[in-house]
Amino acid sequence: MALSLGAERDEDLEAAEAALRPTGPIVPAGNVASRALFAVLAIMTFLSCMTVGAVVMIAGAASEWSSDIASEITVQVRPSERTAEEVAAALEIVQDTAGVTSARALSDQEISRLLEPWLGGGLDIEELPVPRLVVATIDRSAPPDIPALRRELATAAPSASVDDHDLWQARLASMAGAVVVAGLVVLALVLTATVLSVVFATRGAMATNRGIVEVLHLVGAKERFIARQFERHFLRLGLKGGLSGGLAALACFGLLRWWGSTFRSTAAGSQLDAMFGTFAFGWDAVLAIGATVVLVAVLTSLTSRLAVFGFLKVFD
Amino acid sequence: MIRLENVGLRYGMGPEVLRDLSFRIDRGTFQFLTGPSGAGKTSLMRLLFLSLKPTRGLMTVFGHDVTTLSRGTLPTLRRRIGVVFQDFRLLDHLTTYENVALPLRVMGKAEADYRTDVVELLGWVGLGDRLHVHPPVLSGGEKQRAAIARAVIGQPELLLADEPTGNVDPTLARRLLRLFQELHRLGTTVLVATHDIALMDQYDARRLVLNEGRMHIYD
Numbered sequence: 001m002a003l004s005l006g007a008e009r010d011e012d013l014e015a016a017e018a019a020l021r022p023t024g025p026i027v028p029a030g031n032v033a034s035r036a037l038f039a040v041l042a043i044m045t046f047l048s049c050m051t052v053g054a055v056v057m058i059a060g061a062a063s064e065w066s067s068d069i070a071s072e073i074t075v076q077v078r079p080s081e082r083t084a085e086e087v088a089a090a091l092e093i094v095q096d097t098a099g100v101t102s103a104r105a106l107s108d109q110e111i112s113r114l115l116e117p118w119l120g121g122g123l124d125i126e127e128l129p130v131p132r133l134v135v136a137t138i139d140r141s142a143p144p145d146i147p148a149l150r151r152e153l154a155t156a157a158p159s160a161s162v163d164d165h166d167l168w169q170a171r172l173a174s175m176a177g178a179v180v181v182a183g184l185v186v187l188a189l190v191l192t193a194t195v196l197s198v199v200f201a202t203r204g205a206m207a208t209n210r211g212i213v214e215v216l217h218l219v220g221a222k223e224r225f226i227a228r229q230f231e232r233h234f235l236r237l238g239l240k241g242g243l244s245g246g247l248a249a250l251a252c253f254g255l256l257r258w259w260g261s262t263f264r265s266t267a268a269g270s271q272l273d274a275m276f277g278t279f280a281f282g283w284d285a286v287l288a289i290g291a292t293v294v295l296v297a298v299l300t301s302l303t304s305r306l307a308v309f310g311f312l313k314v315f316d
Numbered sequence: 317m318i319r320l321e322n323v324g325l326r327y328g329m330g331p332e333v334l335r336d337l338s339f340r341i342d343r344g345t346f347q348f349l350t351g352p353s354g355a356g357k358t359s360l361m362r363l364l365f366l367s368l369k370p371t372r373g374l375m376t377v378f379g380h381d382v383t384t385l386s387r388g389t390l391p392t393l394r395r396r397i398g399v400v401f402q403d404f405r406l407l408d409h410l411t412t413y414e415n416v417a418l419p420l421r422v423m424g425k426a427e428a429d430y431r432t433d434v435v436e437l438l439g440w441v442g443l444g445d446r447l448h449v450h451p452p453v454l455s456g457g458e459k460q461r462a463a464i465a466r467a468v469i470g471q472p473e474l475l476l477a478d479e480p481t482g483n484v485d486p487t488l489a490r491r492l493l494r495l496f497q498e499l500h501r502l503g504t505t506v507l508v509a510t511h512d513i514a515l516m517d518q519y520d521a522r523r524l525v526l527n528e529g530r531m532h533i534y535d
Contacts (some may be wrong), residue, residue, distance in 0.1 A: 013444045017435040020447065023427055028409040091357070147434060158422035215405050218367070219466070220395035223387065 027212065027233040034237060037300075040201040041241025042248070044194040045296045049249030049289040051190045055183035056285040062176030073100075073146070075134040078159040087132045088158035093152050094136045099116040099144030103136035134160075191292075198299050203233060207305035213311045223312055230304040238300030242293035249289060317343045317474060317505055318364065323373035324476060325359055333359050335529040337373070342509065343473075346500045348516045349509040351526035357509045358402065360526065364507070365399045366390055378473075395423065398504075400480045404463040406451040412438065412462050413447040419470040430469075432469050436463050441495070442488070456483035474505045481515055482495035489515055 006290050028034075077083060087105050094103040106114075108125045113131065115123060138144055146164050153160045209230065216226045333356045341347065351357055362368045363375065375382045378393060385393070398419075399502040406415045413434060414421075414442060414457075420430040435493055438444055441461040460483045467475060467518040475496065481489035493515060502507045510516065516523065523534040 010439075013435060013439045016444060016447050017431065020431065020435075023414055023421070024410065026407075026410075026421070103419070126331075180403045211405075212407055215407055215418075216422060217391075218365070218394065218399065218401075218405070219393050219419040219422055225422055225424075249346075 005088065010033040025233065026216065026229045027209065029233075030101045030128050031208065033208040037201045037205040038146050038237060038241045038244075039298065040197055041296055042244040044197045045242045045245025045293060047195065047245075048190050048194045048292045048296075050181075050252065051187045051245050052288045052292055053249060053253050053285045055180070056182050056288050059180045060282070060284075062180055070167065071137060072142050072143075073136050073138055074163045074165070075136070076161050076163060077130040077132045077134070077151065077157060079131060080159045083132060083159070086159050089156040090153055090160045091134050093149070093156055094134055097144045097149050097152075100136045101137050101143050103143050104136060106133045106135060133314070136221055191295075194292075194296065195299060198238075198296055199303050200301050205234075206230070206304055206311075210311055213308055217312060218316060227305045227308045231301045234304035235301035237240070237298030239293070241300075242296040243250055245287050245296075246293040250286070253285070317341055317378060319374070319376045320370075321374040322368045323363070323375050324358075325368065326365060326371050332371075333529055334363070334370075334526075337531050339531055341474075341505060344503055345498075345504055345522065346448060346506045347363055347508075347522040347524055348499070348518070349507055349524045349526065350511065352518065353511075355526040356529050357526055358478060361399075361476055363508075364474075365476050366394060374413060385433075390454065395419070395470065396473045397474045398467035398468045398470060400460075400475075401463050401483070402478040406457045406459060406462055406466070408451050411448050411450055412454065412458075414434035414441055415462055416469055418466060424471070434465075435471060436457065437469055441465050441492070456509075457485070460484055461488070461492070465497070466503075466534070468499055470494070471502075471503060474508045475499060475515050477506070477508045477509070479510055479511065480508060481512055486514070492517065493518060494505075 044047060077087050077090055081084065091103060091105050094100055100277055112123045112125050115130065146162060150162050153162065213226055213230075217227075320337045320339055323334065324332050324335040326332045332465060336367065337360070349357055349360065359368070366377065366385070369375075369382055370530070378396060380389065380393065389480070389525060407418070410418070416438060417430055417434045420434070421427075437446070438447060441457060443461055443465070446454065446458060446462075451462070454462065460480065463485065464477065464480055467477065477496065480496075481492055489512070496506050496508060497519065508515075525532045525534065
């Protein structure tokens, strides 16, 4: 230093210099406002991630409902004098139809199992006027000509009728669509609430740092330097809070999946499987949760930056 | 270095706290600013360290008209001015060493380049054994000395000190005045705002006396 202060550098001063710790961050690492902000970030990220994950899962399940039904057609042969012959004829026609990948007639045991919930066990199908079923899997990219199939069956098996699940599929598709739209609306509301909470909580935390911004400003720090200090601090805080909430949400989904798998063999488990598949929670849901965490961190950092510029505008 | 012509200052729609101030502060000079409480000393200091802009008149700092200064230019000019605030404005979460090093840190200097200078300056102002202490633990006098050290560490061209000896005993006040004189000898322009007549009597320097918002100069 050019200053000649006339001070003798004594051993104590040299020892004090040698004992200096690395310089700490200009923005204090943890105070009450930071801890409160961390809690807000973690809670709101958790709620958002739960909603995001649920919507992704429901959308996947809804799409599965439609595609599973659409890939099958059923030929029903009403009971008559020639039931067996008509079932055989219908099966042959269906198998020979272009666009059908596989077809088979349901056995008596399978039909009896289908009726079991209504008529109980130990049924003798032969004694009841129960229609026989031929189930066919179709190629969805090149589906069969259903009206032509109906015409052909009308000649060879007059008691047969084709059900391509058109009506059921249309209802299911509209229900699935409604569920997904409702999920998206809830997601939009939760994300809006998250954005508002994060912005206001960050502004609250920044208010406690106003004095620091002012001192930095008065000792000649450039606006970008001050903004960078706060951005970095709040980005770290946002990532910590966001990751805590995101990981908690992932743990919750993992727990639900485990719980679902333990109940799969029960009647309730079968119902859940029918509704949601096997709690299918794929990479798309993990990516959506990751995006939510990044959104929260970036939003926190950006709000702190804007708050710094807001303070500086007032000081000047 | 600083020129004021018919400068007036008012806060909002209130009365003028400074009226028709016309004076110059030339490079390399030393002056005291004094006057009774409420005369406008702190307002004038705020004008000089670019925290306020005059509501009328012409004011130039380092040749720049302050009314036309952009926000981007302000930090560059402020780095040429060292300020000792009456209320110290030390950051409580930083140690004494870190507070004093702050102006150099915001300039982007590496710690290895300024560490020895900061320690030496702190030793000189009598805070050599308080390097690791945070401001809430320091006494009023120690805070004052830390604030002075922070103002001078960047070797500013202009040093503005608002009541720099208000919280220290006469011996330390003389020592701090010696620091200001040393800085002046090295070419720094110094303006010390004070009530302390005894302190002013120790150094023959120009006196700017503010009274009811008007300036009287005694060369």
